[in-house]
Amino acid sequence: MTETAGLPKWVNANAAAWLDYDNDGKVDLFIAGYWRDDLDLWHLKDTKVMPESFEYANNGGGKYLLHNNGNGTFTDVTAKMGIKSGRWTLAAAAADLRGTGYPDLFLANDYVRRLRTLRQRRRQGLPRDRRRRRCRRRTRAA
Numbered sequence: 001m002t003e004t005a006g007l008p009k010w011v012n013a014n015a016a017a018w019l020d021y022d023n024d025g026k027v028d029l030f031i032a033g034y035w036r037d038d039l040d041l042w043h044l045k046d047t048k049v050m051p052e053s054f055e056y057a058n059n060g061g062g063k064y065l066l067h068n069n070g071n072g073t074f075t076d077v078t079a080k081m082g083i084k085s086g087r088w089t090l091a092a093a094a095a096d097l098r099g100t101g102y103p104d105l106f107l108a109n110d111y112v113r114r115l116r117t118l119r120q121r122r123r124q125g126l127p128r129d130r131r132r133r134r135c136r137r138r139t140r141a142a
Helices: 118-123 130-141
Strands: 013-019 028-033 063-068 074-076 088-095 104-110
Touching: 013 104, 028 088
Parallel strands: 013 088
Antiparallel strands: 013 028, 028 063, 063 074, 088 104
């Protein structure tokens, strides 16, 4: 059933989020793993499975964004959407926190040097969504 549905054959997944990333009205699926997908955790050949770095580890599990085709099948759009992360993901969540009309995908990753929250990004003056800025300008001018 997994193969006919277009889902990955094997994933060491521990995080997932349902979201409609392209606003087509069909709920899509994001899956993230902590451990690499080539590991069989029940039959390890050695114990060399830990992160390459405790600050910038990028040798963790795979990420999959699966587009819902609306007929019980999914298409893997991970590469098309530019998702290349090999971070050690603990959890995933999706919500439209920026008010763009599209869900934002948030990943809680292990082995990071410094966390930056949305509030800290705003205080530091990091860019926000451009469409939202244009809408504000039009509203103020009207």
